[in-house]
Amino acid sequence: MIEFLENLSYIERLFVLLSISLIVWNIEVIYAFKPISDKRKHLFENIKFITLGIPAQLVMGSVLNLSLEFNDKNLFGLIEWFSIKNNWINLIVSFLLLDFFEYIYHIFMHKFRPFWVFHLVHHSEQKLDISTILREHPIETIIRLSFTTLWVLITGVHFWMYVVRQLIQVISNLLAHGNFRLTNNADKIVSLLFVTPNMHHVHHHFKLPHTDSNYGDVLSIWDRLFGTYKKINANHLVFGIDTEMCANKIYDFKTIIMLPFKHLNSKPETINTNE
Ligand SMILES: [Zn+2]
Ligand SMILES: [Zn+2]
Structure with missing residues (x-):
């Protein structure tokens, strides 16, 4: 299995993820929670973000790959210090470590204003x-991707472990x-372990x-361990962010891309989303 995963090319991974995306897209069409009138237009709006991010993806993706190569050659990081011989246990430990670091990363993104x-x-x-x-x-x-590189170096995960993690992570995020x-009832059971x-x-x-x-x-x-788990009645859910929703403002792509810089130049009180 390790050999298979190590030889899985970027294109093959992309193909698997696109096929799964297509299945989930159809589930959304059939079981829409909040129907979206023009789903394709909405998709193309969001594709603009990832397209603009391609240079960043390429540069940072190469740095990340170098860190994985470094781990494969140097046997470095937490995984090596634990010196677990069983590959399955190694995979579970690396998955848990990376998932914990992703949780920390997400908190940084919310709590540190420049992020x-x-x-x-x-x-x-x-x-x-x-x-x-x-x-x-x-x-x-x-x-x-800078943080992901840091987590990869700290944990010492190998390329094949990262590929497994990445496939599960993207499907989970979708x-x-x-x-x-x-x-x-299903949520009560599944959310005990998974998002x-x-x-x-x-x-x-x-x-x-x-x-x-x-x-x-x-x-x-x-979230359950560190007290950040919350629930809300589905009828009360409103998606978005309050600082950008006054008077039903609809922004074009350029305005959204420039939003962070507008906020960086404004006083912190004006972007606090506290009620
Ligand atoms: Zn968030
Ligand atoms: Zn999200």
Whole structure:
């Protein structure tokens, strides 16, 4: 299995993820929680963000690959210090470590103002669906991949472990942003371990304290352990961010991209989303 994963090319991974995206897209069409009138137009709006971020993805992706190569050659980091011989246990430990660090990263993005102004672009989404995972400011892409590189070096994960993690992570993120919900009973069980759409929808509610809750990436255990888990009645859910929703402001792409810089130049009180 390790050999298979090590030889899995970027194109093959992309193909698997695009096929899964297509399936989830159709589930959204059938079971829409908040129907989106023009889903394709909405998708193309969000594709603009990832397109603008391609140079950042390429540069930072190469740095990340170098750190994975470094780990493969130098046997470095937490995984090596634990010196676990069993590959399955190694995989589980590396997955848990990376997931915990992603949880920490997400808290940084919310609590540290120079990071939050870029992350709010993701939160400015008022029609949540799977295409929302593409909605990331290029500067956030640089911040996120810098942290991922740091986590890779600290944990010492190997390339094949990272590939497994990445496939599960993207599928989990797709489902978490899905415009559909689990039944309350199913959510109670699944969200004991995994981030569900019901759970991530709360994170996209437009007001605090809900925006600052449910930071989990794949696993929900960190939110439960550290007291950041929150629920909300589905009927009360409003997606977006309150500082950008006054008078139903609709922004074009350029305005949204420039939002962080506007906020960086404004006084902190004016961007506090506290009620
Ligand atoms: Zn967030
Ligand atoms: Zn999100």
